[in-house]
Amino acid sequence: MPEMRFTIRWPDGSMESCYSPSLVVKDYLTPGQSYTLADFLARSREALTIASARVEARYGFPCSRAIGQLARLERAGQAYATHPDARVAVETFAE
Template identity: 65%
Template sequence: MPEMRFTIRWPDGATESCYSPSLVVRDHFAAGKVYRLDDFLARARTALSVASERVQAKYGFPCSRALGQLARIETAAAAFANAADARVQILSFEP
């Protein structure tokens, strides 16, 4: 299963490299695009859950790294939850 990393820019300007065990994140995000925080979170939840499910279908167990990445994203996003115009940008995808 091809894994990949995608780099994001948080509302405070910090960048983070994120992990996915599947290329499915490209179905939910576009490089260079900026997403409202709530939209970014919804897309990340869907993409990383689908990625984990693909691992489960192939290997018989969910992907703990994908679920851990989702937890990390949700924790980091909580810091911006009260910011009215919080946005997250997808900077790049790396195979």
């Protein structure tokens, strides 16, 4: 399966490299775009859930790295949950 990394910028300016076991992330996020925190998390949740399901369909088990990445994003997003104008920018994709 083609895997990819995508780099994001959190509302505080910190950058993070993220992992997906599938290119499906390209259907949900766009480099150069920023998203409200809630929208970014919803898009990431859907994309990484699909990516993990694709691994499961092919190999018989879900992708623990995709599930872990989603958990990491949701945990980190909690730090900005009280900021109504918080946005997350997608910087780059790397395949």
